[in-house]
Amino acid sequence: MIEPVIEVINLKKDFQGGLFRNKKVSAVDGVSFRIKRGEALGLLGESGSGKSTLGRCLLRLIDPTAGEIYFKGKNILAMNGDFRPFRKRMQIIFQDADGALNPRMTVKDLLLEPLKVHRQLNGRAQETAAALMAQVNLPADLLGRYPNALSGGQRQRIAISRAISIKPEFIVADEAIASLDLIGQAQVMALFNRLKAEQQTTFLIISHSLRFIRQTTDAVAVMFTGKLVEIGKTTDILNHPAHPYTQALLSSTNTKLETQS
Numbered sequence: 001m002i003e004p005v006i007e008v009i010n011l012k013k014d015f016q017g018g019l020f021r022n023k024k025v026s027a028v029d030g031v032s033f034r035i036k037r038g039e040a041l042g043l044l045g046e047s048g049s050g051k052s053t054l055g056r057c058l059l060r061l062i063d064p065t066a067g068e069i070y071f072k073g074k075n076i077l078a079m080n081g082d083f084r085p086f087r088k089r090m091q092i093i094f095q096d097a098d099g100a101l102n103p104r105m106t107v108k109d110l111l112l113e114p115l116k117v118h119r120q121l122n123g124r125a126q127e128t129a130a131a132l133m134a135q136v137n138l139p140a141d142l143l144g145r146y147p148n149a150l151s152g153g154q155r156q157r158i159a160i161s162r163a164i165s166i167k168p169e170f171i172v173a174d175e176a177i178a179s180l181d182l183i184g185q186a187q188v189m190a191l192f193n194r195l196k197a198e199q200q201t202t203f204l205i206i207s208h209s210l211r212f213i214r215q216t217t218d219a220v221a222v223m224f225t226g227k228l229v230e231i232g233k234t235t236d237i238l239n240h241p242a243h244p245y246t247q248a249l250l251s252s253t254n255t256k257l258e259t260q261s
């Protein structure tokens, strides 16, 4: 059997919530799933269901309360100092790139920074930076600009290009296309599908866009109050959802899409 790239077993994350921080919030409540190499798992669920918390736990940006996370068979929660080399093999792309981009660095320096940090930049800085722009459909003449002289969509493309520049094996995309227009979204869909096909990149894709989920993922998990209520092939879940919660979620999302167009 092919070993999954990501395996999550009974993952839990509690927060202290409430006005006086005296109430336990089970943001992730016993979640288990696997993602195979080169495949994308979509994560659907209403706001507050725990999707971002789950995505952050996978990269150890926050520490889970309980459970196990395996990256290529290694329990990353049991690692201490030796987790560092794994960091560059896993990347997260957030909805809001603004916080991730240093406003005092030019686009060129921002794009080349991860490669420099991981000692993967070999000469040819200008050509490499131009290629990193091209992969997210941005013109090279923006390389000298600072982030505040770019549109929100352009900044998001820079954040995406930075994340993939070091060829991570696993990417969590948390609402990564929410700030892009339809053309931008289609380009990122194509880019993710190319990474899956050419580099066997594995993805967890968190998105409210059913179109994005349909076109990029192989399987879908549906999250409700911290638990996975349904998981299965993308076409099965989107076309014939079995769980009443998924049925309600999909029909409300479809209605929203219809009223927007």
Ligand SMILES: Nc1ncnc2c1ncn2[C@@H]1O[C@H](COP(=O)(O)OP(=O)(O)OP(=O)(O)O)[C@@H](O)[C@H]1O
Pocket: 015, 016, 017, 025, 026, 027, 045, 046, 047, 048, 049, 050, 051, 052, 053, 054
């Ligand atoms: N740092 C925190 N402290 C306390 N509670 C938190 C914290 N982060 C998240 N939560 C709570 O955990 C629950 C899950 O939040 P999370 O952001 O994971 O949901 P989500 O499904 O990603 O939502 P959205 O689609 O709006 O991004 C929510 O009830 C949220 O209020």
